[in-house]
Amino acid sequence: MTHPRVLILALARINAADPANNGLLLRNIFGAWPRESLAQIFSSGDNGDGGFFASYYRLASADRRFGRLFYRLKGAGFDAPWASAAPGPSGTTGAFGRMLRQIRRRLVVHGDLYEAVFRIRVSAGMLSWVRNFEPDIIFSQGYNLTFSWLPLLLHRELGIPLAYYPTDDWPRDFYRTQRHSVAGRFINKMVTGAADELARSAAVRIAFNTPMQEEFQSRYGVPFSILMHGDSVERFESVQPQRRADDDVTWIVTTGAFDEHRNPLLLDLDDACAMLAEKGIRTRVTVFAVNNISQLKSQLPVLRYTELQECPSHDELAAVLRGADVLFLPERFDATSDSIRLSVSSKAHLFMFSGVPTLVYSSPVTGIAHYARSDNWGILVDRRDPAILAAAIEALSTDAELRNRVVSQARSIALRNHHLPTIQASFEALMRNAVNGPAT
Secondary structure: OOOOOEEEEOOEOOOOOOOOHHHHHHHHHOOOOOHHHEEEEEOEOOOOOOOOOOEEEEOOHHHEOOHHHHHHHHHOOOOOOOOOOOOOOOOOOHHHHHHHHHHHHHHHHOOOHHHHHOOEOOOHHHHHHHHHHOOOEEEEOOOOOHHHHHHHHHHHHHOOOEEEOOOOOHHHHOOOOOOOOHHHHHHHHHHHHHHHHHHHHOOEEEEOOHHHHHHHHHHHOOOOEEOOOOEOHHHHHOOOOOOOOOOOOEEEEEEEOOOOOOHHHHHHHHHHHHHHHHOOOOEEEEEEEOOOHHHHHHHOOOOOOEEEEEOOOHHHHHHHHHHOOEEEEEOOOOOOHHHHOOOOOOOHHHHHHOOOOEEEEOOOOOHHHHHHHHHOOOEEEOOOOHHHHHHHHHHHHHOHHHHHHHHHHHHHHHHHHOEHHHHHHHHHHHHHHHHHOOOO
16 A cells, blocks of 8 residues: 655654654654655754655745744844754844844843744745645644644645644643743743644644643543654664673663753762762763763763763664663753653663663653653652662662563563554554545
């Protein structure tokens, strides 16, 4: 059977290869699709490679109201988390440049007004490109107002079904900072309305986990399916474990993007290792960071038991994870923890497939803590305390029965929730049903 032709709307370009979490997610779920049946409209993140899809359209000035001014403001130093887009003219100087910078400063005060002022539209060039591709269905992730309005505009223009697959609760928790100002309340109303219309208009609705499914079904009054990050157990079993520590050392490995939320937890882990050293237990921590190592080193003090390294390739990472003794999955304990209550780390399923026990260190309100607590695929430390952390590491290092129990449960959960062939088949069935109707 011919795969539906899918028009993907996602903020960042899905490149042929990069460490971006969303890139990995979409490369996986569309992995069985023929490339010629996939095209993307995007705004940022082009790394210059050939791309994973066959065709791409990057938003330009014609695709926004006051688009020329938008890109001139970018040239004057404008930036916002949601608004990364095609490069604008640089080096704007003189009176005109000063005027642009003044406009930018005024808009920044009201944060998300950018999206209302420079509202997305379907230009003649975009519509021509889309019609030339001839999509059967539009795949949207939301993420912001621009990428919520655009699928709705194209849905009305083309009369084809929508698929909606958000990976976090962006309408309530992401990128909006001016919640209590008059402008903030105005934008919040627009965000709520756009998210509601997107969810209700979609023929396919996918949540990332059970808490998200329950929350969104209650909020929008429509059903959501569940699809999570996926991988293949065979990929892990086919690689030779790669160990980078002495045999008498408990080698603790972690990976991901480290920032102001996670960096303090690396300090806790280093302190926990110092406590274990006092008991004669040798440990070593390796952080395989996907973000800039030099910048990360400048943000952290000198750590006694921890080394920072560049994250290896996707395939080599599987070998490194398999060679560890304990896998450390930190999330956050700060005031922002509730904002990721519906999110699950993109590394969790990789840790489950590795055959190595996972130690989750996170506030109890986060999505990853909820997942670990409800399904017992790892040891959860949900109180920020290096001493408790040290005790958990010691238990996982010395108690063979505990290790085996955690690893066995993790494999079971991984096969149930993260088996990539099953995820791909389920996703394909949802998309086909939306285009052709349910199979008889």
